[in-house]
Amino acid sequence: METIKKVLDKILSTICVVLFGALVLLVTWQVFTRFVLNNPSAFSEELAKYCFVWLVLFGAAFVFGENGHMRIEFIQEAFPKKIKMVTQIFIELSIIFFSALVLLSGGMTITKLAWTQLSAALQIPVGYLYAAMPICGVFIIFYCIYNIYTIAKNKKPLEAV
Numbered sequence: 001m002e003t004i005k006k007v008l009d010k011i012l013s014t015i016c017v018v019l020f021g022a023l024v025l026l027v028t029w030q031v032f033t034r035f036v037l038n039n040p041s042a043f044s045e046e047l048a049k050y051c052f053v054w055l056v057l058f059g060a061a062f063v064f065g066e067n068g069h070m071r072i073e074f075i076q077e078a079f080p081k082k083i084k085m086v087t088q089i090f091i092e093l094s095i096i097f098f099s100a101l102v103l104l105s106g107g108m109t110i111t112k113l114a115w116t117q118l119s120a121a122l123q124i125p126v127g128y129l130y131a132a133m134p135i136c137g138v139f140i141i142f143y144c145i146y147n148i149y150t151i152a153k154n155k156k157p158l159e160a161v
Contacts, residue, residue, distance in 0.1 A: 001146060001149060004142075005065065005142075005143070005146050008065065008139065008142065008143075009062070009065050009066075012058055012061060012062040012065065012139065013062060015054075015058050016055060016058055016059050016062060019051050019054055019055040019058065020055055022051050023048055023051040023052055023055060026044045026047055026048040026051060027044075027048055029041060029044050030044040030045055030048065042121045043121050043122055045121070046119055046120065046121040046122050047121075047122060049129075050122075050128065050129055053129055053132060054132045057132040057133065057135075057136040058132065058136060058139075060136065060140070061136040061139035061140050061143070064095070064139070064140045064143040064144070065139070065143045065146075067147065067158055076088075081156070081157065084157045085151050085155070085156070085157050088147070088151055088157055088158055089148055089151055089152075092144040092145075092147050092148050092151075093144075093148070095140065095144050096141050096144045096145070099137045099140045099141050099144070100137065100141060102137075103133050103134060103136060103137025103140065104133075104134050104137040104138065104141070106133070107130060107131075107132075107133025107134035107137055108134050110130045110133070111127045111130040111131050111133070111134065112127070114126040114127040114129070114130050115127035
């Protein structure tokens with residue numbers, strides 16, 4: 001399981017770097033064509049939107065893998081070790097529930113609905129934009145299961161591992 005996590009971390013970090021680089025190039029091109037050439041590029045704005053959505057969702061999944069998501073630590077720190085572990089497992093299960101319901105189920109539904117709709121400038125299915133949701137939902141669920149596995153295996157809270 002550790003090997004899968006390391007490979008997934010590497011894949012997600014690489015995807016995020018590539019998407020961020022593409023986003024910078026696309027936005028730079030858009031600004032150049034709009035203000036220097038006075039003829040804005042039709043495709044770059046829409047493609048930048050796709051890159052941004054995918055970057056945010058894949059970046060969020062990567063943050064879950066690094067256990068860097070937002071949490072209120074001072075409340076959790078007040079608990080003893082056993083209760084802290086139970087609290088962390090409850091939080092991970094809540095995230096799994098949310099990811100399965102919203103990202104997986106909702107993402108699959110909206111992707112199927114948007115698959116027949118074409119984007120204005122690129123003329124590709126809008127479903128590609130929404131497809132990032134269920135993919136990232138799977139990644140987040142994997143990371144949550146990994147975190148629960150780590151807590152159970154080591155019998156320690158995540159920050160103590």
